[in-house]
Amino acid sequence: MLVTKLCTKNVFNINSGKIIPNVIKRSYTSNLDSSDTVDLAYASYESTSDYENSSRPPLVILHGLLGSKNNWNSMSKAIHRTTGRKVISVDARNHGDSRHASQHTYIHMAHDIMKLLKKLELSKISILGHSMGGRTAMVLSLLCPDLISSMIVVDISPVKTSPQIFSMANLFDAMSSVSITSGIAMSKARKLADEQLKAITSDVNLRNFLITNLIQTNTGAYTWRVNLPVLKDNFQSHISCFPSNLRGLQYCGPTLFIGGSLSDYIGKNDLREIQEYFPLAELIFIEGAGHWVHSQKPEKFLEVVCKFLEEK
Template sequence: MLLNTLRTSCTFQICPKILSISFPRYVTTSTSYAETVDLAYSSYESTDDETSTRPPVVILHGLLGSKNNWNSMSKAIHKSTGRKVIGIDARNHGDSKHSPQHTYLHMAHDVMKLLKKLEISKVSLLGHSMGGRTAMVLSLLCSDLVSSLIVVDISPVKTSPQIFSMVNLFDAMAAVSIRSGIAMSKARKLADEQLKGVTPDVNLRNFLITNLIQTNTGSYSWRVNIPALKDNFQQNIASFPTTLKGLQYCGPTLFIGGSLSDYIGKNDLPEMQEYFPLAELQFIEGAGHWVHSQKPEKFLDMVCSFLQEK
């Protein structure tokens, strides 16, 4: 069970100011957790990098995304830092296994399992949105595994009101109907037409449609597990797990926010530092929630500068 893995493989750090909140409080909420799932990943590495002995950078995507969304950025981070970069598909996303369970604790342990399989004992974590919270949870649960942490436009202390509109997107995606046997280009156009009713944002629709796949029989479906994501969204995805209060990750931590996004408040840093005492908070002007795709050059500079120093 996940709990046994947690007890035997991880080092916990308890905040001295909150010692009254004990570890057993977390344990009592965790005993029903299911097993981990196997995760798909892509690796970006070279054999002649001088800095290749430094910890790999593990990238965790956001809700309804995949490792493919980070392909160009992964290559750029590898080229700039010389570090191996590993892009991972979360459970119920991309090419990873599906499961009815979808919590941050599950996702963190999925990543731990993959790193153990790859025989990697230390990593720098970079996570966006849902992936950022997964990275935070992993850092809090197993701090000795994490060399440094970068969290992109998500916070452990607040949630954007916009996030709750995701339920409408789940319903709209589930309702998309495309006949079998037509070309992918036609199918994508039909999906776009049907999604217009729920969001006028063409960039968001294009992002969602990256999840459209054609099966061996010629029918179309979503590669993300819509039912599981919808069932878990309100309770397990939309907010940060409160059961982790009292734990700390005391390594180098950078929060990157978009100045046009409300996922991180400009005054949130003191509360964030209750979990991450060394946390820094920087904003990229003119960027919204998808900071890395809206301002890629500034984002790359910020991330690589942090990784070079830490």
Template sequence: MLPFKANPRILASFFKTYPVISPQIVRKRGTFTSENSESVDLAYASYESTESENNPLPPLVILHGLLGSKNNWNSTSKAIHRTTGRKVISVDARNHGDSRHSTQHSYVHMAHDVMNLLKKLELSKVSVLGHSMGGRTAMVLSLLCSDLISSLIVVDISPVKTSLQINTMASLFDAMSNVSVRPGIAMSKARKVADEQLKSITPDVNLRNFLITNLVQTHTGAYTWRVNLPALKENFTAHISNFPSSLKGLQYCGPTLFIGGSLSDYIGKNDLPEIQEYFPLAELVYIEGAGHWVHSQKPQPFLETVCKFLKEK
């Protein structure tokens, strides 16, 4: 039994459409190993101290965006922990980082993965911060299990619409799949080779550097991507690029903050009324000069905004 109250009608409907089985799960070095292939192990990093152990406020769970990982949030997680005193848990989504791969990749599956993780960590109340894909996972989690969520922070993504820029993702998946790096060379050289090949698809050096954080070397010396590109490409149009329409009518009525980048079009300035149909208490703020990667492009204003909300809510 989950240590929090889920919406049984919605869960029954979704798990009929997206069958996800709750397996026996055991903790192993920051991951949970599942005996059932449909439930995915989630790797995580925990930022805590003596102060956080005595802090009565719920831990903050951070969910990264598409093609990202918990490592992208290392410095931000440390800073939030230092500033708020809260324990911070940064999680790798399925098919990303150190978490296991699956052919399935929907927001309902990802929300269920987080439910299982929090259950095994014996956490009955958490705050959640999600960026992009992670933001939608956080939204779905809060709508399905509102009693679990103390407060919600969504970074540069909306349940209302999707940026036209997201349509370029398919070409990025193809470009990454076509990258060829000779086995055995040094990682620094491998990254330069990959960068050169990705230039044809995007002139944005920051985006290329972000993609290349997923390049890893196997024990044989071969290079590969740690993200599950085939699964992400297969599920992109149907499950990743849009917010689940079947959640219409559900609400999370807890404290909610949407943070957008002023240079990004992922959250429209007129979207708030529709956002509030799902999240009645939602506030919307923009970080000036930031694009989609708000937390890395304007780290200090982003940190101040997040910590102010967490201290007040």
């Protein structure tokens, strides 16, 4: 796929004394084809009431690493209820109910979303992504800016990587080492998984988040629904960093970056560099929130998101 983006930057002409547009052309070529994409599982939140704002593009929500669409169930309902917009929450490849694949890059994940939008016959959406999902949203907006009406990126940056993100590699190993006897009740299995994960993290909220991925197969055996081997193999080279080959592309639509004041995933001085990709980007921080802004400060997060969606 060839993407050509025309970006306008204002230039002051010293002879005329006027500001004139300077158009810069930047192209990106992708070698992916349909066989490289994955059919994604999703949940749709909509109603038939007169309140539903069907004239506005639907909001597509992309979860973070080791998450799923289920993590966004309550927030998706609240956003739909408040704005009247249809909300579509999506499982990324190798997560939730979506198919597993050997590749896990932001380019692949952006193409997965393109495929889903084509299937749903959606030509324009707003998009919200947290962490890994935020970077997927950014890549999609850079590759297909005409698809995106507006974008919200939650606690992740295209220009900086938090040192904390590299601790995720330890979580892959810890989850892989969890051993649970087949045939026991899910409640007991969750308790056993929690006991074993305590060795890697004392954060009970993080452990509970990880355990949402525990499932029981038809044979009674317990396993993780996330594709841990592939996520681990792709983490260092692809997941932990933003694609460098997209530099020079821009998405020039309304963009909001939301950071947690207690998180270091977005720096308070990152906005200038962020605007090299997203010229209209705004950056706000929600006080008292860490990386999981939407679950730690849900009421404030909902207020900020809905205000942006109503205005943009």
